[in-house]
Amino acid sequence: METSIQTFISMCQWDTSSLLIFSDNVFGALIYYSHFIALIVALLVGIFVLSRDSKVLVNRLLFLIMTAFSLWVFFDLILWGNEKPDLIMFFWSMMLFIEPLIYALCVYFIDVFIEKKDISLNKKIGIFSLLLPVIILLPTKFALVGFDLTNCFREPIEGFIATYYVYFIEVIYTLWIIVFAVRKYKKAAPTMKNQIIFITIGIILFLLSFVSGNIIGSLTDNWTLAQIGLFGMPIFAGFLAYMIVRFKTFNAKLLGAQVLVIALGFLVLAIVFVRSIENIRLVVAFTLLFVLILGRILIKSVKREVEQRERLEILTKELEVANEKLKGLDKLKTEFLSLASHQLRTPLTAIKGYASMLFEGSFGKMEDKQEDAVKRIYTSAQGLVNVVEDLLNVSKIEQGGMKYEFSPTDLSALVIQLYGEMKVPAETKKLEFSLEMDQHDKFIVSADATKLKQVFLNLTDNSIKYTPKGFVKISLKREGSNIVFKVSDNGMGISPETKAKLFEKFSRGEGGKTNTGGSGLGLYLAQQIARAHKGDIVIESDGLGKGSSFIVTLLASGSYPN
């Protein structure tokens, strides 16, 4: 540097800095507080997020943003404190690059946060190519024209890049973030909408508090006042970190309360260090504004929760009353069912009995036509008896009054008997009816023989009923400690939807819609009885028209259900 320039510099009476940043050139202590708090918090936030999981891209990006921001704050402090034109020229250039880089990283960050995956290569090229003119022209006069000594302000004269281009791309990046967030918000699920709003507001406030120094400084020409923006930085940085670490358990109210407490802590801490009453006023005014905004959000949120809780309490009480009523009605229904069934059974038995006596000729020989009509009366009465029997059993099960008499039972005898009984109806339909069982083996289970036979009978009867032609096969075999009774056919089959609800009360399969006479309680009863025997019934069917198998699994003797 020429001697004349050195003379000019010495005439400006700038203080000599130590450690690049400490000097009397910094005329307000607030500048150190605002910068150091922002720098330390940003570094801590970055390290904290990265330490949670360094492999997660969104964590890495926030770490990069916080590191770049810390560098920016430190370089800014050098510009405040240092008196050497060469250092000022260099660090001013660096800030010209770091500032839009932070914006670019924020665009990258919000995309990854919302989409939960890395952005495309083209998008990366799009984001970072905007920075290339700044980087390439950094050492040229397009960034900084020279150093201005004419007014002792320790400032360079900015070129096209610094004056226009950097601000231009910062506006582009900000608009990019807003447009992206709005588009994603419209398509997002309700639970994601809150996250998008919070992360976007967090980033925009972060970037705003970042440039607020320049905006306030340029508008008011008060560069000390311009420092208040930096106080907001740690708050929003912490907010972003919280969002990415805790977004899975996102709770706006809890988040609001925590942010408020942390922010108040920082602001009160700042007051402790600020000596000038003017600066204290600034910090207090900022604190007040912050408390008013977040406090209002929190009060609204708490009010809403109290209202919801009150409504929930009223609903719970109403539900309790409704539940009691329902229980009463259910009991009445069961009692009515039981009573009605008993009342029905007596006349039905008489009808069946007299019809039987009629066609057996107890009251004299009848004509064929008369005999046929009486047989129909008998069959219909039998069907009605079965329905009444089912209803009675269901009401017994629901009242807990179903009695089981368990005793060691040989299922082979029971199944042979069943085969004999069902052979006639099967052959009437011209079905191939077969039994597969090892005649020499014993299949002893602890069972109520009558009830278990009812189960087997029900399943076999269903199979015959819903198989128009082909075969019905019953089998009994041993599988480990279980005894398995199986009825298979190549009949109507069962669709997966029907299969899922076939054991429900009053449920009918596809065949039930065409065949009349069933109560829709048979399978429900069968399963209840099987379960009372500590067994179960499983249905296998490949779908409609592909046949079906009903498999009853029972525990082989040795363990008697209580």
Add this chain to the structure above:
Amino acid sequence: MIDKKSKILLRIFFFIVGIFVVATFYRYIVLKDFKVFTDEEIFNESLLDK
């Protein structure tokens, strides 16, 4: 995670950044190659203002 192409892109980007940061450092700090504007009249006025 970042794919291979993106890693290459980021390396190229940071390489370019590195080159121009070093160039800027060399020009301003080592060579001290920058214009200093000193208009004596304005300078004296600003000193008087001070």
